[in-house]
Amino acid sequence: MEKKVLKISLDDIPPEGLEVPIEDREGLVIKDCFPIKTPIIGRVFLQRWGPIVKIRGHIETTLVLICDRCTENFYWPISENIDIELHPIASLKAVQEEVRLSKEDLDVSFFDGDLIEVDEVVREQILLAVPMRKLCRQDCKGLCPVCGQNLNKETCACKPLKQESPFAILKKLVVSPNK
Ligand SMILES: [Zn+2]
Ligand SMILES: [Zn+2]
Structure with missing residues (x-):
């Protein structure tokens, strides 16, 4: 060939x-x-x-x-x-x-x-035919931002970080500046 x-x-x-x-x-x-x-x-x-x-x-x-x-x-x-x-x-x-x-x-x-x-x-x-956004599955949980654990396989003991928009974080900072 x-x-x-x-x-x-x-x-x-x-x-x-x-x-x-x-x-x-x-x-x-x-x-x-x-x-x-x-x-x-x-x-x-x-x-x-x-x-x-x-x-x-x-x-x-x-x-x-x-x-x-x-x-x-x-x-x-x-x-x-x-x-x-x-x-x-x-x-x-x-x-x-x-x-x-x-x-x-x-x-x-x-x-x-x-x-x-x-x-x-x-x-x-x-x-x-290759997607712009490459996901192993639609609901892929990704990696723990703290310890790097693949959250699809196992959960880790890290404090769960909520996925918040930058605006939500900003709001929190403004509302509780003493934190
Ligand atoms: Zn994935
Ligand atoms: Zn973790």
Whole structure:
């Protein structure tokens, strides 16, 4: 199996389209961001529409993320449909403003020259599927701010610190300045 970067030349995409299997056993495309638990697998279908290349498909993997609250590793399964358009970057200059405006709504990306970097597309889709807030579970109790105990596993003897907003703390200071 090829371990090189998966690039498809425009000329290799026949009029009826090209199916490309994704078999990334070692998570190479995402390795520098997240370790993976299960290989990235799936397939994409490339089709040319004039100067545009449409990519559709599906990818699956499981990443290893670190919980923002308790710092424990947890698994994050990803199962994403891909449906994007790649526009030649040369067309970007002509329609730069227009594209910038619509980029949020449309899944549009760009390619340079005549090579489609399928790996890059897969990588982007995986990164988009990673939550901003990484929690091992919604109600993760986090670490004790005093002793560092993972409160999901065990409670500690430290005085429970109530999670208060900065305003609540401020209020307390104002109300009882002698404390
Ligand atoms: Zn956690
Ligand atoms: Zn503690």
